Amino acid sequence: MALRLRLRDLCREIGFKEVTLSSNGEEAKVVLAMDEIHLILADWYTEPVSGLELLKVIRQNPKFQNTVFVMITAENTREKVIEALKAGVDDYLVKPITAAQLQSKVMAALMKRKVIG
């Protein structure tokens, strides 16, 4: 929870006006069904639906073709990182992360998917 709050603050610091928090992939799916979401920052290990499972759901639904998905996690084993890349993650940040790093990666990913010009 504390890290989510920190990420919310960081997102606001870098200019995002509307930030919604979800405690796991299941909650995030509910938010995604109701709102237009341009960027998802997810941890890998959440219960009952993990960040990776959420990523797979997002990438299978054309509605989210322009939604940027960034994994933020301590998980950096080669096997898991490659699994996330194959599933279509836009970027992958290993903790600890800084505000500058988050800003640079998120902006690059948003531009790549043409969410921002």
Add this chain to the structure above:
Amino acid sequence: MTPDSGSKPTASDLQIQQFVDELSGFAASAQQTLGVIELDMEANKSKFEVFATMMLTIRGTSDQLGFQHVSQIARLGEEIAIKGVSAETRPQIRKCVGSLWDVITTVKHLIVHREGETGEEQKILINRLEYTLNAFGGARPTFDQDEISKLIEEQG
């Protein structure tokens, strides 16, 4: 990190305290999981995976907070727990359980005394855990952030 006596805690102080409370909660859950494994080692060895995930969570939070000494021990605990999942003999499982009790006891101690230096006892523990992990074949290969960024770039 800790506000001076009488001063109002900042948002950052509160977030750090919240992180530390979460760390303590995860450590308590990991301790419970280890207790379950110990009840029936062979039947419950799959629960080592749950323990490994908890250690990863502790490591991630500790890294974010700059508690490198907690992170280092949690990483070793995570890797030894992964070895426990596929351990084939009872002595191997017992070795993992023993090591992980040391890990969780130390992690809990370090969370409470988080501002202190790594003591001689912790250094000895780290050496022992590294020896155990190497005896099981060593840690899983990892990528650092630069390598991941390069892979992302290559992916296009």
